[in-house]
Amino acid sequence: ELKVEQNPLFLSMQEGKNYTIYCNYSTTSDRLYWYRQDPGKSLESLFVLLSNGAVKQEGRLMASLDTKARLSTLHITAAVHDLSATYFCAVVTNFGNEKLTFGTGTRLTIIP
């Protein structure tokens, strides 16, 4: 059974600091997604990572994928308050009958 684990579950950090959220998964995967969710809202797509070594960046967020280690990271650079949200990774498995399984989520709070 696929397990997708994120850590930390909760993260409180000051504005201007850097930090990394980790996403580990237990089986081979076709692709990996990162999402952002604001309180009471739906999920907003941030990144799609397709292959080993893939790196994508948007503003202060950068995501990477290591398929050999079954690990993805979401790095936050010089955090600002607007980045406060819950971040989820999600993994696609069962090639040909795709199933999208989510991690536990990381609730990020940026303190001014």
Next chain:
Amino acid sequence: DGGITQSPKYLFRKEGQNVTLSCEQNLNHDAMYWYRQDPGQGLRLIYYSQIVNDFQKGDIAEGYSVSREKKESFPLTVTSAQKNPTAFYLCASSIDRGGGLNTEAFFGQGTRLTVV
């Protein structure tokens, strides 16, 4: 504009009633998914479908049913057998692998179901 639409946004159900949540997409996506989210928790997969007239149970399918009669539509019925249905329900769609590698999975705005 292309997108995925869920309705209603808020839904109230009396105990013992069945209710149906709508999910429609005009993205020509093959794969569609239903998730449940409880307060402060992650997303749990209820059902998913790769093609019309076919669907698979997810991790928490008991008390729910779905149909996929059209590619654009994947309604979810919360039956009276679901003992704790109050939650936030999210529908998603994505292109099947055969449609290309660079795919995204998009989400609707969600339906908040409350049992009264």
